[in-house]
Amino acid sequence: MANNNDSRILIVEDDTNINNYIFESLSINNYNCKQAFSGTEALLYLGKYDFDIILLDLMLPGISGEQLISEIKNLTDSSIIVISAKDELxxxxxxxxxxxxxxxxxxxxxxxxxxxIFVQLRNKNKKVNNKLMKYKNLTLDKSLHKVMIENNEVDLTPQEFKILELLLSFPNRVFSKQDIYDFAWDEYFEGEDKTVNVHISNIRKKFKKYSDEEYIETVWGIGFRLSK
Structure with missing residues (x-):
């Protein structure tokens, strides 16, 4: 089973033997683990570090595991695997x-x-990959609302970002001005409106600052698509 030593796991378990057993077993597989023995200690860690997965006992001193789940969801998007002796449905x-x-x-x-743990990490990686869109040396991150050309962040307006997102979603498709307008704006499209042309031109100018690559191609009489 593949493991990732960049994966960070918080073990929240008040039983020292169980906590140490999990810690040692996962550390052998190169997981980066930290140990908490109470809900309060877990919250301290969550305030300092980011974790991919939290292994959570329910019967904890002080803050219960059930209470902690709500706290965790307010603080982070970490996956939570409950490990408990409570076996009732x-x-x-x-x-x-x-x-x-x-x-x-x-x-x-x-x-x-x-x-x-492997399944949760795999699912998390799928979600991350779905939010990252790549083309040539350009990356669009939907979760961070950020566009990068190599190591340079490109400052796009919300509409410019939406236009690029649409083109990247279907790299071989030609989009009409109306297609683009409908996706990037919540307004009725006027056929002679030059708004889309202006925004495409602005995107190209911003990209030119960082690369000589051509990213958006004009298909005369039809619309726009990613350059081939």
Whole structure:
């Protein structure tokens, strides 16, 4: 099973033996782990570090695991795998509805936990990749609303960003001015309006500051598409 030593995992478990067992087992596979033995300690870590996955016991001293799920969701988009001795269906349903991503009942096999961690990381990577759009040396990040040409950030207006997002979504398709206007603006398109032309021109000028590549091609009489 592939592992990523950039993956950060917070283990929240008050039982020292279980916490250490998980920590040692995951560290062998090059996961970057930190240990918390109470809900309060977990919140301190969450205020300082970003984690990909949080392994969470429910029966914790002080702040319960159920309370902590709500706190975590307000602080981060980390995936939460609950590890608990509570094996009632109602308990599982309740924490999943609160926002947990998975539920593993104690006692558990470490290989099953590793498999569940792998699945959560794979799903997280898919989400990240869906938010990143790449073409030539250009990257558009939908989550950060950022466009980069190599290591240079390009300052685009909201409409320019939407135009580029549309073109990148369908790299072989030619979009009419109306297609582009309908996607980037919430207004009725006037056939002779030059707004789209002006915005395309501005995008090209901004790109020229950082690269000689051609990114947007004009298809005369039809519209625009990514340059081939």
């Amino acid at each position: 109602e308990s599982k349903v309740d924490v999943l509805m609160l926002g947990a991503d998975d539920y593993l009942t104690k006692p558990f096999k470490i290989e099953e936990l590793k498999a569940r």
